[in-house]
Amino acid sequence: MCQASLQRAPLNTRKWLHFPQLALRRRLGQLSCMSKPALKLRSWPLSFLYYFLPFGALKPLAKVGWRPTSRVALYKSIPTRLLSRAWGRLNQVELPMWLRKPVYSLYIWTFGVNMKEAAVEDLQHYRNLSEFFRRKLKPQARPVCNSHCVISPSDGKILHFGRVKNCEVEQVKGVTYSLETFLGPQTWTVISKGEDDSGSFQDLLVTKDGNQLFHCIIYLAPGDYHCFHSPTDWRVAHRRHFPGSLMSVNPGVARWIKELFCHNERVVLSGEWVHGFFSLTAVGATNVGSIRIYCDRDLRTNSPRYCKGSYNDFSYISSTNKEGVCMRKGEHLGEFNLGSTIVLVFEAPKDFTFNLKAGQKIRFGEALGTM
Template identity: 50%
Template sequence: MVSYFVPRGRFLLKAGNLRQVIQQQQQQQTKHTAQQNGKWPVLRHFRQSSTKPNAVSHSKESPSQARQDMINNNNTLERAQPKPKQKQQKSDQNLLEVQRNAFWRWTGFLLRWAPMGICVFGAIEWQWHKRRCHHENTPRTASEFQSRVYCSLPLRIISRCWGWLAACYMPEPLRPYVYGWYSSTFNVNINEALYPDYGHYSSLAQFFTRPLKEGARTIDSQAPLVSPADGKVLHFGSAADTLIEQVKGVNYSIEDFLGPLQESAAAEKSSAVSYAQAIKQKRDGSTELFQCVIYLAPGDYHRFHSPTAWQPQVRRHFSGELLSVNPKVANWLPGLFCLNERVLYMGNWKYGFFSYTAVGATNVGSVEIYMDADLKTNRWTGLKMGAHPPSTYEYDELQLNTQEQEQLKFDKGELVGQFNMGSTIVLLFEAPKNFKFDIIAGQKIRVGDSLGHIVE
């Protein structure tokens, strides 16, 4: 019969002797316990007797001692029993705990199901508005409810955070990778920049507002009006008496965009003259109001120039929303340019009234005008959920070219300011009726290219 060896400490034991070894160890443990218990038998007896209740000792106690023990027992019982005030506090705590549990239960329910309900309601409202626009044969633009929901988004906070991030220092080893990715994504031509080396720009904001090389843009000297920026032509054409087209089929009010008439024009205006006729400087019927909207994409050159020689008279800063001015949003949201924050300069050129407007947008709250150091844009205006009253009543006005100030004027192609990201330039000007545009909607255009000419 094969015998197996079982390891045991430093020795090897046979499997048959394992039971005997275990029994010996148990006997040794029993003897050791007995020896410990036998060392102090009197002390052990005393300990056991002290822990048991001793009825005899109670009987031999004096009456005064028994009375004291009874008082102590009563005090112990009184302390053990809860008092009425403690009961009330305990019940209040229990009630508060129940209310807190109910609050968190309902909060969890709302957080779980409310977003789904809002999405369902939004989808129903979207489809209903779409069907109504189809039946009425009108452009499918945003309803009043959709406009308020869009304006309720925290776009100003997002824009301020983006501005802070763009101004942060970029480590030099990361610049070629970050700026290179941005250039390839948005088709940035870095070779025409004054500093084509990515390492020169210490932040994203510096890269966005990069200057161009001398001669990178040619100003058309023959054209009376040239493009003020690199971008895409969203819309152009003549302006009606009260409305002008934002894009094809989507209009906005001239008065909401420019604000109320100045005192001189308001004094001359009569009830029979429209707003568009009141702002014109020549009212003999030889001129007409025209407009041109140029959208600057994120990859475009972010500085803007003067389109002609003109002289500004007043500056108005409208502190509005910071909605996106992407062409898709411009097609969807009526009055977009009247809602957004914008800096408007009004003055005159050789053919009459002239206005130049830089419109802010999401992530483009900062609009900088080089000659206007007092201008501060993208200021904190508080949380206004869905509130966008007519911009006519919310603006700061500054009179320019007064007797105390130096005469301010711009030459054709002169540098005016910059955006921190892509945005929009809106030109609204008075020109002879035989003025013709040289551009088409959707065309890419650059600084200095001709916008139109006077037909002889």
């Protein structure tokens, strides 16, 4: 009897130990029968805790069949557009005089803003955060380089640059995105390289024999000057607005999410310069739902509703304006609220070379490259 009891005891103990796992499996089976929206709602808090709780408190759940939502899917589920609109409303709130200096001083200290370059250094002059973000600079603070054909359109950090290869562009080293997905179909101009349009999307953009396609990506941090300017003398013929997500474009996130720039809201300005095709794309980000183009009063970004994958086209060329919008190098072009990213994609002769290093800081007016 004693031996039988001893033999049965481990079995009872083992059954008792397995009971929570069986209960969890039944519960997970119930979850799997739910609709996708309900399952996502139930799984999101658990996934959040799974990644952020210390010591792996929820790790045992994975052993009984539960799988956390991936970090990318979890991040994409955050309502960044709603948060950005709320942040935009907060930025418009006028601050009392006594509060302006402490608030702006904290921002200056956090992000390393150089107020000596600002056209107005007095912090009490800025009525709200939006005005402070969009502060103008003293004219002599950013001299425009006249000896090079392409200059930096903004302050920022160089994420990547070089030639476009196989219709793929690198957003950061090793992480690429499709050029055609980023710019959208080539419908804004008539193909001028002949009647054969069977080539790749990249070939369609190159209008002159012997030229190649180049790109450069500039990331604007929150402490940078938030206006952007014309990088060269060119003619803007077309604007394409992609409503989309407003995920962070911080280099760390850009390494994490493939085709991040293709998911985010962006405004593509395309046209021609002396060497052929030229485009500048302003990419939105979290808290940067507002992208403003000075010559385009009809542009509205970060609308409450949009259709995923859609885009809106607008031509600056009309029966009364055959040239479009002619921009001079260094001329004011637009502005962000907070920080974001500028992507240049342009056609140039093969001997064009960038005078840059990946990761370097650059300021508006400094040379990007030359021939």
